[in-house]
Structure formats: C-alpha cells, structure tokens
Amino acid sequence: MRKTSKKHLSSLRDDVLAGIPRPVPRDFAAIIGALRDFACQRADGRSVEVVYRRFPPSTVSGLLVETDDRVIIAVEESTNPTHQLLIFTHELGHLLMGHCHDHKDADTPALRAAARALGDDFDPSEVVAVLAARTNFGRREEHDAERFAVMLTAALQQHVEQGPSSPAYGLAGRLQSSLGPRGRGLDR
Template sequence: MRLRNTAFPLGMASGLWVDRTSHDLIAYEENTDPEHQLVIIGHEAWHMFQGHCSSATAHGPAASRAAEDNDMTGALAELVAAVSRADDMSLPPTAPMDAALHFAARSDARQIEEELDAERFGFRFATDVQAALTEARTSGDTHNLAGRIQASMAHRVRRT
C-alpha cells in the first residue's frame, strides 16, 4: 500500500483509495491538519479492507447516473490528474469514469452504512495512531513502530 498526499479539487472528497494492479494507493488531502489526514487515511483503508467499490460491476445504478453527470467531468479529470501525479504513474484513460463510479457508488443511499463504518474506523485509527505517536515522543525512541509511522506520513507531528 502506498500513501500519497495531494491537493484535491474544491468540492470533491478529501481522500481516495485506488486499487492498482501492483499496489493499493490511498491519496489524501494535503491541505488539511495532520490529525484530519489520519482520519482520511483510516477511512479509505476501511474501504480497502472491506473491498468496497473495488469493481465497476458492484456499482449498479450509480454507474448510469455517474455517466450522465457532466458537472463532475472537469473536477474528476482534475482529481485523476492529481492522483496520477501523487502516484508517479499515469492512470488509464478510463480513470475519470472509474472515479465517477467510485464516488457515485459511495454516495448511493444503500452505501450510507458503509460510509458510517468507514468514518468510525477513520476516527478510531487516528486516535490510536496519535496515542502511539504521543507515547513514542515521551519514550524518545524513534526506531519503533510510531517512528516508522511518522516517517511514512512524510510530515512531522505537531509537538504539544
């Protein structure tokens, strides 16, 4: 799994899980607090662990609605470009439609419980990671799990 921070277009989601052939990618909003970034990463990881929206065939009626939504076209193209840059790889030409299906399916009424579960997990994940980082700071050992998590996040945790 790879984590990448990137600027998401205004009005779009703040995180996205992309199921790549060689790896899973979680892209998260770079223009938000580190605490919120942890929630976003946890939220998207929950979708990845549960296999939510991993194939176009699972999207059902959301697919036809997404195909007809011209208002999302520009924003989705911008999002796909941002995620491609974040992953240092080019996404296929079908990526804007895949992103449309992904967002449409996750906004479907039947998916609300999945979103609530993902949000709950994101908050628990962020709380647990912050507790581990706080513990690591007090112990002074940067070669433990918390130190590796902090390094993989590619930013410094704010010291209180």
C-alpha cells in the same frame, strides 16, 4: 446492508494495531507509512501507494482506487496532519472491509473534477466510477469506514508528537479534543 458491529470494528482495529511496528511511530508521516506497510500485507499481492493531492472543493477529501495490480490511497494535501491521518484510516477501512461499490450515476462535474485531481495516475473515467459510489455519506459502507477511522485514529493519536504543524482547529481539532491526551488501545 447491515451495520457492522462495534465488536467487529474493534477487532479490525486491534488487528491493524498488532500489525504495526513497536514502538509505534511518533509522527504522522511515519504512522501513515506503517499503516501503508500493513495494507500491503492485506492487498492480495498488489502494491499500495499513498498520494497527496489537492481535491476540488465540494468533492472528496480522500479516495481509495483499486486496480488489478495496485491500490492507491489518495489523501487531501491541503489539510492538517491529524485530518490526513483520519482520511487515510477511513480509506484503509474501506480496503480492509472489502467494500465494493456500484457505479450508478457516475458522471457529474464534481466527480470529474475530483478524478482529474489524481493527475496522470489514472484515467479520469475509471476514477469517476469509483468516486460516484463514495458521494452518498448515508451509505452503510461510508458510516462503517468512518467509525473504523475514528477508532483507529484515537488509538494512534497518543503517539503523535504534537507541534505547530498540527493545529487543533476544525474537524481535526474537535477529534483531538474529544480524544483527550491519551487514546485507547496502545501502551508505549
């Protein structure tokens, strides 16, 4: 699979940014809601749901599950809002880029545990098949989704009201400090 060009990812980011309301929301929950609304327009008539779940350690932090009638984007609930936005935009990237997954070697204890974290929303065996294809971060699809997520999050970051609920530490802190006080792509 070929690497997706930066130009293509930038164009996709710009399409998303053009599709969210102005003024851009100023808090994480409202931004994710606006992005979910945008995803609904691109989901071929399916509903798009965002759920927050606690995934077991060493499994996943986010998950995109597509069925015939709905799309669920699951985001780790036990992380800070900046990281949740990054996780959500990563999964959104998979949806918008039409990534499909093969389901080889789908049955491992870690994947079964992550699937159970979704609770009664899905049959765990269905989710395990989706998760199995998402565990190799060397895959081009994972790399492209991550590049897209960083680009989109950077563009949205400037609009978020920072406060005590969004500490600058770990991955989210490194992302925030590398982006600086203003992201690229949107004017207020």
